[in-house]
Every structure is written in structure tokens, then in C-alpha cells.
Amino acid sequence: MTSTPSAEVNDFAGDAIPPKCEVIEVHVSELKQLFDAIDPSPFRERDLDPKAEEFIVSWPKDVPRDRSLALVVDLDREAGLPDEAAVLRDAIHEFFRHRAETHRRRLRELFRVGRTSLVIGLVALTAAVAFGDFLATLLRGGRIGGIVRESLTIGAWVSMWRPLEVSLYD
Numbered sequence: 001m002t003s004t005p006s007a008e009v010n011d012f013a014g015d016a017i018p019p020k021c022e023v024i025e026v027h028v029s030e031l032k033q034l035f036d037a038i039d040p041s042p043f044r045e046r047d048l049d050p051k052a053e054e055f056i057v058s059w060p061k062d063v064p065r066d067r068s069l070a071l072v073v074d075l076d077r078e079a080g081l082p083d084e085a086a087v088l089r090d091a092i093h094e095f096f097r098h099r100a101e102t103h104r105r106r107l108r109e110l111f112r113v114g115r116t117s118l119v120i121g122l123v124a125l126t127a128a129v130a131f132g133d134f135l136a137t138l139l140r141g142g143r144i145g146g147i148v149r150e151s152l153t154i155g156a157w158v159s160m161w162r163p164l165e166v167s168l169y170d
Contacts, residue, residue, distance in 0.1 A: 014085035014086075014088075014089060015085075015089065017070045017072070018068055018070070020067070020068070021067070021068045021069065021070045022060060022063045022067045022068065022069050022070070023069075023070050023071075023072050024056055024059045024060065024069060024070065024071045024072070025072045025074060026052065026055065026056065026071065026072070026073050026074065027073075027074040027076075028073065028074070028075060028076070029075070029076040029077070030075075030076075030077075031073070031075065031084070031088055033049065033052075034048060034049060034052045034073070034088075034092075035047065035048060035049055035052075035091070036048065036049050036050070037049075045091070045094065046091065046095075047095060048092070048095050053095075056071065071092065073088060110166060110170055111166075113162075113166060114162075114163055114166030114167055114170070117162040117163040117166060118163035118167075120159070121159045121160040121161075121162065121163045122160075124155075124156055124159035124160075125156040125157065125159060125160060126156075127156075128152040128153060128155055128156030128159075129152070129153055129156055131152060132148060132149035132150070132151075132152035132153055132156075133149060135148050135149060135152075136148065136149040
């Protein structure tokens with residue numbers, strides 16, 4: 001995370017940018033433009049402005065995964081407070097740390113729902129197939145037994161819809 005004044009000034013505040021690093025460059029007049037104005041939290045805990053977040057997150061999509069990333073914030077003014085770059089770095093790190101934790105939590109919940117759905121689906125599948133075979137045997141020779149068995153089998157496979165959706169698409 002580096003905070004730099006406009007291009008006319010060559011000095012900068014913040015962390016050094018490592019070599020062979022993909023640089024995401026954001027230009028703003030004031031640091032507060034990076035953050036959501038509606039969020040009442042203190043500066044270090046504020047959410048990024050949705051447009052700024054989208055820009056920062058979408059930038060490295062075409063960058064190889066093994067490349068390091070750096071964020072450079074160009075300001076139209078000189079750095080105000082001596083620790084302004086550190087405050088900005090900490091605020092952005094905290095935002096993306098919280099965002100990553102939220103995504104991890106959602107993924108864990110999705111896997112939990114998928115496992116539960118799979119157990120329910122397999123139990124329903126086993127019970128429906130067994131019950132369908134039992135009814136087909138009980139009503140042997142009649143077409144109604146075969147229809148009931150096939151209907152239960154179709155219903156059992158429908159019960160597998162959610163676990164398959166979670167594992168294949170979600």
C-alpha cells in the first residue's frame with residue numbers, strides 16, 4: 001500500500017513497492033473519496049466505496065495468479081498527516097481482511113448446507129427406491145406397481161437436486 005501525491009511530485013509516503021509487482025493505481029483528490037460516505041464507522045473501519053472496490057478487485061483479473069500486487073493511491077494534494085499513508089494502508093487492509101473472512105464464512109456455510117442436503121438426499125433416494133421396489137413387488141404384474149416405483153424413483157432423484165447444485169454450480 002503506497003500513498004503518493006500527484007505525478008508532478010516524485011516523493012511518496014508509504015511502503016516500498018516490490019520489484020516485478022503488478023501495480024493497481026487509483027487517482028483521487030481526497031482519501032475520503034475511496035471510502036463509502038454513508039458508512040458511519042471511523043475512518044480505519046469504513047467500507048470502501050463500491051466503485052473503488054470494484055475497480056481494485058477487477059484490476060488483477062487478467063494478471064497471473066503468482067504475481068504480487070501493490071496498490072498505489074495518487075493524491076492531488078500533498079500528504080496531510082505524517083501517518084496518513086499508514087492509516088490508509090491499515091484501513092484498506094482491514095477492509096479486505098474483513099471481506100475475505102466474510103467470503104470464507106459464506107463458503108463454509110455453503111459446504112455445510114451441501115453436506116446436509118447430500119445426507120438428506122441420499123436417505124430420501126435410498127428410502128424411495130426401496131419403498132418403490134417393495135410396492136412394485138407387492139403389486140406385481142400390475143402396471144400401477146411399475147408406475148408407482150418409477151414415480152418414487154423420479155422424486156428421489158429430485159431430492160438430490162440441491163446437493164448436486166451446491167457441489168456442481170455453487
